[in-house]
Amino acid sequence: MTGAEPERAPVHRAPATGLTWRFRPGRGSGVLAVVFSQARVPEGRFGLERLFARTRHDCLFLNCPDALWFLECDDQIDAAIEAAIAASQARRVVYHGASKGAHGALLTGLRRRDGAIHAFCPELRLGVPGSQSALYRPQGADPGPDLAALLTAAPTPHPVQVVFGLLDPIDAAGATALAGRQDANPMLHVLRLRSSHAAHDHLYSLNIIRKLITRYDRDLEAMCAERGLIAEDAPADVARFAEVASGLVLGNPDALGEALRDPYARHNPGYALCLATALIAAGRWEEAEARLAEAQALIDVDPVLSGLPKRWRKAVWQTRIDGRQRAGDGAGAECLQRMLMQRFPDGTAD
Missing domain, CATH: 3.40.50.1820 (Alpha/Beta hydrolase fold, catalytic domain)
Structure with missing residues (x-):
C-alpha cells in the first residue's frame, strides 16, 4: 500500500x-x-x-x-x-x-x-x-x-x-x-x-x-x-471446483480424475493451478506443464486476469518451474525462470 x-x-x-x-x-x-x-x-x-x-x-x-x-x-x-x-x-x-x-x-x-x-x-x-x-x-x-x-x-x-x-x-x-x-x-x-x-x-x-x-x-x-470483475461462472461449476479442490488437498484418489475430466478446470486458472499442483505431486509433470501453460495463455489475453495481484500470477510461473525441476528438466526450468524474470524484473512479490 x-x-x-x-x-x-x-x-x-x-x-x-x-x-x-x-x-x-x-x-x-x-x-x-x-x-x-x-x-x-x-x-x-x-x-x-x-x-x-x-x-x-x-x-x-x-x-x-x-x-x-x-x-x-x-x-x-x-x-x-x-x-x-x-x-x-x-x-x-x-x-x-x-x-x-x-x-x-x-x-x-x-x-x-x-x-x-x-x-x-x-x-x-x-x-x-x-x-x-x-x-x-x-x-x-x-x-x-x-x-x-x-x-x-x-x-x-x-x-x-x-x-x-x-x-x-x-x-x-x-x-x-x-x-x-x-x-x-x-x-x-x-x-x-x-x-x-x-x-x-x-x-x-x-x-x-x-x-x-x-x-x-x-x-x-x-x-x-x-472493470469486468463480476464473475458469471455457473454456481454448479464453482461448487464443483470447491469440492474437487478439497479432495485434491486431502489426497482423495478420485479427485484427480474428476479434475482432469472437468471442463471448468480449463476456464478457471485457479482450478488449473490446483490441478497442476496435484499432478506434480503425482509425478505427472508433462500434464501439469500443459495445464499451466494453457492457464498462462488464458491469463495473458484477459485484461482482468492479467491484472491480478503479482503474487498470484507469479505463483503460476513458480509452480511451472517447480514441475520442471521435479521432472529433472533443468534446462526447461531455467528457461521458465528467465521468462519469469522478464515479466517481473523487479523481483518483488506484490
Missing part, C-alpha cells in the same frame, strides 16, 4: 489474548471505520493503516496473533470499540477487513449489529485444509462459528457485503455456502469476482477500494462491473 505515513497514536495491548489496537482520530466524516488486520502483520503494526490514513474517518485498527484469527477476544474488541465510539462520537460504524480481517469484521459486526460490514474473502469456517487459517491456527483448534449460518439466520439491521475471489478454492466454497441463501437476509450482498483470495489487493490496484472507503457510499458491485 502506498500513501502518507499515518499519524501515530498509542498502541494498546490486551495481555490475555495479545489483541492490539490503535485509535486514530479523524477529520469529521462522522464515520468510525473499525479495520481488522490481515495475517502476517507484526504486533504493533496494523493492516491497511496507511490506506485509511488518507480518509477523514475516525479509525480503530485491530490486530491479533494469527493463531487466534480474531476468536477468543470479543470482550477486548468490544471495549476498544466502545472507547472509540465515545472518543469519536461517530454517526456511523463500518467494519472492514480482508481474509483474517474479514473474519474479524464479520464476527464483530454480526455480534454487535451496530454497523455495516465489508468483508473481503473471509473463511466462513476456519481450519479447512488448504486454507490460510489452517496455516496459522493450531491443529484441531476450534473452527469457530459457522459464519454462513450466522449470515443467513435472520436479517441484519445494516448492510453486509461479502466478497469472494472465484480463482481460490476456499473462496469458491464460501460463495457456494451462501449461494441461494440471500433471501433469508435481504441486507446480505455477496459479490463473486474474477479474482484470487487477494481480491482486496486486486481492487486496491484498480483504485476501487480507495473510492469505496472515501465515504462508504459508493456501489461496490457497480464499480467492479465497470
Whole structure:
C-alpha cells in the first residue's frame, strides 16, 4: 500500500489474548471505520493503516496473533470499540477487513449489529485444509462459528457485503455456502469476482477500494462491473471446483480424475493451478506443464486476469518451474525462470 505515513497514536495491548489496537482520530466524516488486520502483520503494526490514513474517518485498527484469527477476544474488541465510539462520537460504524480481517469484521459486526460490514474473502469456517487459517491456527483448534449460518439466520439491521475471489478454492466454497441463501437476509450482498483470495489487493490496484472507503457510499458491485470483475461462472461449476479442490488437498484418489475430466478446470486458472499442483505431486509433470501453460495463455489475453495481484500470477510461473525441476528438466526450468524474470524484473512479490 502506498500513501502518507499515518499519524501515530498509542498502541494498546490486551495481555490475555495479545489483541492490539490503535485509535486514530479523524477529520469529521462522522464515520468510525473499525479495520481488522490481515495475517502476517507484526504486533504493533496494523493492516491497511496507511490506506485509511488518507480518509477523514475516525479509525480503530485491530490486530491479533494469527493463531487466534480474531476468536477468543470479543470482550477486548468490544471495549476498544466502545472507547472509540465515545472518543469519536461517530454517526456511523463500518467494519472492514480482508481474509483474517474479514473474519474479524464479520464476527464483530454480526455480534454487535451496530454497523455495516465489508468483508473481503473471509473463511466462513476456519481450519479447512488448504486454507490460510489452517496455516496459522493450531491443529484441531476450534473452527469457530459457522459464519454462513450466522449470515443467513435472520436479517441484519445494516448492510453486509461479502466478497469472494472465484480463482481460490476456499473462496469458491464460501460463495457456494451462501449461494441461494440471500433471501433469508435481504441486507446480505455477496459479490463473486474474477479474482484470487487477494481480491482486496486486486481492487486496491484498480483504485476501487480507495473510492469505496472515501465515504462508504459508493456501489461496490457497480464499480467492479465497470472493470469486468463480476464473475458469471455457473454456481454448479464453482461448487464443483470447491469440492474437487478439497479432495485434491486431502489426497482423495478420485479427485484427480474428476479434475482432469472437468471442463471448468480449463476456464478457471485457479482450478488449473490446483490441478497442476496435484499432478506434480503425482509425478505427472508433462500434464501439469500443459495445464499451466494453457492457464498462462488464458491469463495473458484477459485484461482482468492479467491484472491480478503479482503474487498470484507469479505463483503460476513458480509452480511451472517447480514441475520442471521435479521432472529433472533443468534446462526447461531455467528457461521458465528467465521468462519469469522478464515479466517481473523487479523481483518483488506484490
